[in-house]
Amino acid sequence: MYALILAGGSGTRLWPHSRSAQPKQFLSINGERTMLQETVDRTLAIIPPERVYVATGPAYLELVMAQLPNVPRENILIEPSGRGTAPCIGLAALHLRRRDPGAVMAVLSADHRIEDAAGFRAALLMGEMMAQQGYLVTLGIQPSAPSTGYGYIQRGKRLYQEGQHEVFRVNAFVEKPDVERAHAYVASGEYYWNAGMFVWQAERILQELAWHRPALAQALALIDGSIGTPTQQSTLDMIWPEIESVAIDVAVMEQTCYAAVIPADLGWSDVGDWAALADSLPKDDNGNAVVGTYVGVDTHNSLIYGNGRVVATIGINDLMIVDMHDVLLLCPRSRAQDVKAMVAQVREQYRHLL
Amino acid sequence: MYALILAGGSGTRLWPHSRSAQPKQFLSINGERTMLQETVDRTLAIIPPERVYVATGPAYLELVMAQLPNVPRENILIEPSGRGTAPCIGLAALHLRRRDPGAVMAVLSADHRIEDAAGFRAALLMGEMMAQQGYLVTLGIQPSAPSTGYGYIQRGKRLYQEGQHEVFRVNAFVEKPDVERAHAYVASGEYYWNAGMFVWQAERILQELAWHRPALAQALALIDGSIGTPTQQSTLDMIWPEIESVAIDVAVMEQTCYAAVIPADLGWSDVGDWAALADSLPKDDNGNAVVGTYVGVDTHNSLIYGNGRVVATIGINDLMIVDMHDVLLLCPRSRAQDVKAMVAQVREQYRHLL
Numbered sequence: 001m002y003a004l005i006l007a008g009g010s011g012t013r014l015w016p017h018s019r020s021a022q023p024k025q026f027l028s029i030n031g032e033r034t035m036l037q038e039t040v041d042r043t044l045a046i047i048p049p050e051r052v053y054v055a056t057g058p059a060y061l062e063l064v065m066a067q068l069p070n071v072p073r074e075n076i077l078i079e080p081s082g083r084g085t086a087p088c089i090g091l092a093a094l095h096l097r098r099r100d101p102g103a104v105m106a107v108l109s110a111d112h113r114i115e116d117a118a119g120f121r122a123a124l125l126m127g128e129m130m131a132q133q134g135y136l137v138t139l140g141i142q143p144s145a146p147s148t149g150y151g152y153i154q155r156g157k158r159l160y161q162e163g164q165h166e167v168f169r170v171n172a173f174v175e176k177p178d179v180e181r182a183h184a185y186v187a188s189g190e191y192y193w194n195a196g197m198f199v200w201q202a203e204r205i206l207q208e209l210a211w212h213r214p215a216l217a218q219a220l221a222l223i224d225g226s227i228g229t230p231t232q233q234s235t236l237d238m239i240w241p242e243i244e245s246v247a248i249d250v251a252v253m254e255q256t257c258y259a260a261v262i263p264a265d266l267g268w269s270d271v272g273d274w275a276a277l278a279d280s281l282p283k284d285d286n287g288n289a290v291v292g293t294y295v296g297v298d299t300h301n302s303l304i305y306g307n308g309r310v311v312a313t314i315g316i317n318d319l320m321i322v323d324m325h326d327v328l329l330l331c332p333r334s335r336a337q338d339v340k341a342m343v344a345q346v347r348e349q350y351r352h353l354l
Numbered sequence: 355m356y357a358l359i360l361a362g363g364s365g366t367r368l369w370p371h372s373r374s375a376q377p378k379q380f381l382s383i384n385g386e387r388t389m390l391q392e393t394v395d396r397t398l399a400i401i402p403p404e405r406v407y408v409a410t411g412p413a414y415l416e417l418v419m420a421q422l423p424n425v426p427r428e429n430i431l432i433e434p435s436g437r438g439t440a441p442c443i444g445l446a447a448l449h450l451r452r453r454d455p456g457a458v459m460a461v462l463s464a465d466h467r468i469e470d471a472a473g474f475r476a477a478l479l480m481g482e483m484m485a486q487q488g489y490l491v492t493l494g495i496q497p498s499a500p501s502t503g504y505g506y507i508q509r510g511k512r513l514y515q516e517g518q519h520e521v522f523r524v525n526a527f528v529e530k531p532d533v534e535r536a537h538a539y540v541a542s543g544e545y546y547w548n549a550g551m552f553v554w555q556a557e558r559i560l561q562e563l564a565w566h567r568p569a570l571a572q573a574l575a576l577i578d579g580s581i582g583t584p585t586q587q588s589t590l591d592m593i594w595p596e597i598e599s600v601a602i603d604v605a606v607m608e609q610t611c612y613a614a615v616i617p618a619d620l621g622w623s624d625v626g627d628w629a630a631l632a633d634s635l636p637k638d639d640n641g642n643a644v645v646g647t648y649v650g651v652d653t654h655n656s657l658i659y660g661n662g663r664v665v666a667t668i669g670i671n672d673l674m675i676v677d678m679h680d681v682l683l684l685c686p687r688s689r690a691q692d693v694k695a696m697v698a699q700v701r702e703q704y705r706h707l708l
Contacts, residue, residue: 016666295703297696309678310704312370314685314692321684324663328677330684331668338668342651349649350664 004092007056007110012343013273016327025110036110080240086251093202107198115267127199135260137199140192142265146182151194170259212255275336278303358446361410361464366697367627370681379464390464434594440605447556461552469621477618481553489614491553494546496619500536505548524613566609629690632657
């Protein structure tokens with residue numbers, strides 16, 4: 001099995017920790033390994049570095065090389081620009097198929113946290129087995145709450161069971177629901193969060209793209225023809241800007257009848273905002289998640305995310321305190337989504353801080 | 355008229371802006387002149403620097419000299435240790451009486467803010483006139499609220515009036531009241547805040563000390579005899595530790611029948627804690643007092659007291675944010691008094707930050 005790690009994102013919801021020059025995947029959440037490094041570490045027992053591929057933007061090549069010294073340079077695929085996950089996965093599949101016609105690839109995000117790494121590896125191995133039978137496998141995250149922030153996967157009939165591990169056909173991929181629907185989904189027990197993690201053969205995903213997205217597949221075929229020739233880079237640079245920008249979920253997963261889902265309860269988080277980050281950290285006796293040096297008087301359920309200075313709080317509840325060397329962000333836990341609005345305002349006034 | 359500026363305090367309620375090595379009076383509140391400098395500036399039109407005396411502790415001599423280069427070195431009186439205001443004022447009175455037997459001294463705090471400097475000077479000049487008649491004059495601050503944080507002065511019969519300015523006998527000095535009493539005091543219109551500002555002849559305050567505090571006066575007389583001799587410093591160092599530690603209010607003002615009060619409505623604040631400091635600063639349209647660089651989304655009635663970094667807040671109300679280079683303090687406006695508790699905790703864990 002090979003890994004394709006998608007590391008091209010540049011989100012703003014963890015500002016001011018994540019910056020445009022150093023997005024979330026290149027940062028450490030807990031002060032140790034970066035999220036990208038943890039992503040590689042997590043599957044090291046089943047996917048050695050020489051079979052790890054990373055897709056990222058030109059601006060992040062240096063960061064990837066510095067953070068993953070054991071991943072060969074030729075395994076780092078540079079998307080000239082962000083065109084969604086389908087072209088990116090297609091490009092990686094071309095390279096993998098050339099290297100190994102029977103290659104199975106696990107598509108992973110560089111900026112997710114997973115507590116149960118062993119369970120995750122077991123799910124991937126199960127995925128590999130199903131992929132070898134031609135299925136397009138997705139990991140379905142057991143919902144821990146009726147979140148309206150994720151798309152859901154509805155399972156169909158069971159395809160396979162081995163011990164606690166099950167595989168189901170996918171009945172439907174559904175968009176982010178409203179609160180009522182989210183409650184119904186979770187209550188039914190038939191729905192999982194779509195975390196954007198997949199396992200399939202490189203050859204199979206290219207077949208599916210050819211079937212459901214012929215223009216995209218044609219563009220990929222042109223790129224494929226140039227790989228290993230002197231025009232490889234110029235062909236990519238020429239074709240890429242015109243290629244359809246589309247997510248693999250839309251291009252293939254919502255269309256195909258070969259989709260399978262492996263339910264997984266892994267302590268997963270996409271660390272999508274500061275509240276999710278706080279949730280993913282251990283808590284002290286007062287429910288505070290603390291990174292850094294902190295003195296608290298009567299302070300509860302808060303995130304203290306420091307950076308060297310002492311943070312001293314009196315009578316603070318449900319607040320997120322993000323203390324960076326050049327910016328201090330204060331935001332109630334309930335308003336984590338509004339960091340986007342803050343970033344918009346900072347863009348006007350203090351662009352250098354993004 | 356001479357000024358005696360009391361600059362020996364070392365309070366903790368404005369931590370982490372004020373530190374033991376640099377208490378409030380040596381700091382700027384608004385980023386410009388320090389409170390000590392503003393105290394001198396305020397009366398410059400009626401008291402030139404060569405008639406300004408400053409009493410402080412040995413640790414602060416350098417700071418006073420640096421901040422007040424125009425005040426002669428011999429006008430800076432070093433208290434070997436803090437013994438309350440009565441010995442300190444007595445010591446200064448000895449020096450002033452030697453320089454000018456008819457000297458009138460205005461006793462001022464180095465760490466108060468006064469918005470109406472012109473009105474303040476007018477009140478001091480009125481005080482000088484009353485002092486020349488032998489009165490022990492105190493400025494009574496027109497209460498802006500029924501505060502329980504100050505002592506009050508009850509006025510007696512009117513002694514003098516000139517335009518808007520009035521002088522009353524003092525009926526009584528009363529300790530910090532409870533809320534009910536504070537309301538009654540303010541409603542009566544007969545009570546003023548005791549701000550610890552006085553005007554009297556140096557000779558008269560020494561007489562009063564002799565009458566009400568004979569042991570203290572005797573100690574001062576020994577010091578007086580040594581002034582200008584080779585044993586001046588050794589005498590002071592020997593006698594001072596044994597001298598009674600007592601406030602001038604207790605030693606004299608509550609005892610004497612020569613006390614007079616000049617009501618004054620000056621926009622006075624002792625900047626006694628962060629809430630008082632916030633009150634004394636100008637506000638933006640959202641009621642925020644901002645010092646430094648700030649981006650706010652939906653933020654109201656807060657203090658943003660920055661120090662170079664950008665402070666970014668979302669959905670914050672009634673919070674005090676004090677952002678120093680080595681400490682960040684967060685405290686709701688209503689809990690300003692609890693900074694003392696925080697300082698106690700910091701003393702145990704991070705003593706170097708005091």
